[in-house]
Amino acid sequence: MLAQYDVIIAGSGVAGLYCALNFPANKRVLVLCKENMGESNTDLAQGGVAAVLDLTDDSYDLHMEDTMIAGHRENDPVSVNILVKEGPDDVRRLYRELGVEFDKRPDGELNATLEGGHSRRRIVHHKDSTGHEISLKLCEAVKKRDNIHVAEYSILYRLDRIDGGFFAHVLQDGQARVIAAPYVVLATGGIGQVYRYTTNSPIATGDGIRLAWDMGCKISHLDYVQFHPSSFAGGDANTRQRFLISEAVRGEGAYLLNCHKERFMHLYDERLELAPRDVVAKSIILESRRQADEHFYLDIAYKGEEFLKNRFPMIYNKCLESGIDMTKEPIPIFPCHHYLMGGIRVNINAKTDIDRLYAAGECACTGVHGKNRLASNSLLEGLVFGRRAAQDICRKSENETFAPPPFPTPDSVDGAPLPKGMDLAINDIMQRSSFVLPDMGAVREGLKTIDRYIARLKTGHFALTREYIETLSLATVAHIILKEIQAR
Numbered sequence: 001m002l003a004q005y006d007v008i009i010a011g012s013g014v015a016g017l018y019c020a021l022n023f024p025a026n027k028r029v030l031v032l033c034k035e036n037m038g039e040s041n042t043d044l045a046q047g048g049v050a051a052v053l054d055l056t057d058d059s060y061d062l063h064m065e066d067t068m069i070a071g072h073r074e075n076d077p078v079s080v081n082i083l084v085k086e087g088p089d090d091v092r093r094l095y096r097e098l099g100v101e102f103d104k105r106p107d108g109e110l111n112a113t114l115e116g117g118h119s120r121r122r123i124v125h126h127k128d129s130t131g132h133e134i135s136l137k138l139c140e141a142v143k144k145r146d147n148i149h150v151a152e153y154s155i156l157y158r159l160d161r162i163d164g165g166f167f168a169h170v171l172q173d174g175q176a177r178v179i180a181a182p183y184v185v186l187a188t189g190g191i192g193q194v195y196r197y198t199t200n201s202p203i204a205t206g207d208g209i210r211l212a213w214d215m216g217c218k219i220s221h222l223d224y225v226q227f228h229p230s231s232f233a234g235g236d237a238n239t240r241q242r243f244l245i246s247e248a249v250r251g252e253g254a255y256l257l258n259c260h261k262e263r264f265m266h267l268y269d270e271r272l273e274l275a276p277r278d279v280v281a282k283s284i285i286l287e288s289r290r291q292a293d294e295h296f297y298l299d300i301a302y303k304g305e306e307f308l309k310n311r312f313p314m315i316y317n318k319c320l321e322s323g324i325d326m327t328k329e330p331i332p333i334f335p336c337h338h339y340l341m342g343g344i345r346v347n348i349n350a351k352t353d354i355d356r357l358y359a360a361g362e363c364a365c366t367g368v369h370g371k372n373r374l375a376s377n378s379l380l381e382g383l384v385f386g387r388r389a390a391q392d393i394c395r396k397s398e399n400e401t402f403a404p405p406p407f408p409t410p411d412s413v414d415g416a417p418l419p420k421g422m423d424l425a426i427n428d429i430m431q432r433s434s435f436v437l438p439d440m441g442a443v444r445e446g447l448k449t450i451d452r453y454i455a456r457l458k459t460g461h462f463a464l465t466r467e468y469i470e471t472l473s474l475a476t477v478a479h480i481i482l483k484e485i486q487a488r
């Protein structure tokens with residue numbers, strides 16, 4: 001790792017890596033990631049990427065309208081317009097230039113599928129592990145580029161503004177380091193670890209959002225959290241990271257069943273199983289209260305073994321590992337945390353309200369998702385706004401030179417050990433207070449405890465470790481979410 005780069009990108013998910021690939025060969029780009037390059041929410045994405053690639057039976061207007069309906073029309077129409085119109089070219093680039101293998105029909109055309117909230121079949125996918133395929137091909141492409149250096153197991157924990165750029169403070173191999181750059185892109189992903197149960201990767205602790213908050217950036221709609229209706233509820237009930245039963249399973253015709261193995265969605269929404277996620281998640285919670293029972297199922301066994309094993313091989317195998325054969329029986333499911341619609345407020349070029357600081361992907365709030373993300377729009381958002389960040393930085397840096405002031409001494413990592421269990425206590429507070437249907441009493445009480453934790457974390461002289469950095473991020477994100485819920 002050098003001491004100075006043209007751009008530092010924190011994050012190696014779809015937003016960070018695609019952003020990096022959009023810089024020309026003469027820009028020295030540093031990509032930081034907390035673990036290995038492939039560990040991200042991107043890697044976990046199953047269903048696919050939504051894009052209007054064939055205008056015969058679909059249109060950008062329809063994709064826009066579906067996105068706006070799912071988002072309760074709280075979306076920013078300018079950003080949505082950019083997403084649906086520019087996204088198709090980025091998706092084409094994935095399979096034409098970067099070698100991403102999307103599933104094809106027998107006639108050789110891409111086999112687009114349907115998901116909840118979409119009025120047309122426009123989700124391109126790689127079986128049920130689209131994110132892994134995209135992540136793999138982006139990582140391969142980045143490794144071939146001499147101008148991009150990837151620093152794995154390197155955690156960005158603070159940004160100091162300097163004249164013409166930033167000093168980025170990074171924890172690497174247990175040591176603090178300082179790196180300078182005129183531009184920084186935060187692409188640090190979501191916040192799943194704030195909740196007790198989540199589909200997200202362990203890296204999703206909201207670090208980028210906390211960094212931006214600490215710098216005084218505008219953070220928007222952090223309480224717009226998406227709870228996915230169908231996370232796997234079989235196997236070990238204590239597992240925090242829940243395996244997702246993709247939206248595409250409902251898209252292919254699965255029925256939602258209550259504890260009596262009866263369909264119930266007609267009681268809550270006329271779109272039945274294909275209603276948007278927030279509607280289905282709320283319906284499940286209301287039905288669980290009506291029945292006083294939290295056992296729910298997704299049944300697609302009637303589609304037959306051959307279809308299911310071919311269309312959903314990963315989901316089939318994962319369920320089977322926990323003793324559920326989805327070709328013969330319903331899959332136990334329950335809602336859990338899945339996605340963040342809000343985040344660091346950015347403009348249409350992914351720029352925050354701080355000069356030279358950008359944010360893209362799940363940590364950013366472009367406004368495309370409104371109050372509820374339409375399925376498979378987030379990989380698309382990472383592509384479109386990751387690319388736009390790179391293009392904007394290239395435009396702005398054309399005639400610039402960057403000469404940082406003398407580097408500060410890196411922080412000492414020594415300090416007191418972090419008390420055990422603070423992260424789990426935060427999870428419990430958030431699960432009790434703001435899971436699907438907020439409980440205002442629990443929000444009020446929870447906020448008091450969270451604020452005590454933040455004060456303690458900031459004044460306790462704790463050792464600078466990954467655990468400390470992440471706990472501070474979890475507490476900060478929890479604080480912002482609860483404050484926003486209170487203010488609404």
Ligand SMILES: Cc1cc2nc3c(=O)[nH]c(=O)nc-3n(C[C@H](O)[C@H](O)[C@H](O)COP(=O)(O)OP(=O)(O)OC[C@H]3O[C@@H](n4cnc5c(N)ncnc54)[C@H](O)[C@@H]3O)c2cc1C
Binds near residue numbers: 035044207360378380
């Ligand atoms: C189970 C699951 C299924 C999904 N299915 C779909 C789908 O079918 N279609 C769809 O569109 N979306 C889907 N999503 C959502 C989508 O995958 C994510 O929103 C998207 O991939 C986020 O990309 P990202 O680049 O913003 O972040 P991520 O892919 O999460 O990457 C974050 C990166 O930031 C790094 N990082 C974090 N903090 C730091 C730090 N402090 N310092 C350095 N690096 C840091 C991490 O190491 C990681 O490399 C799914 C999500 C999940 C969890």
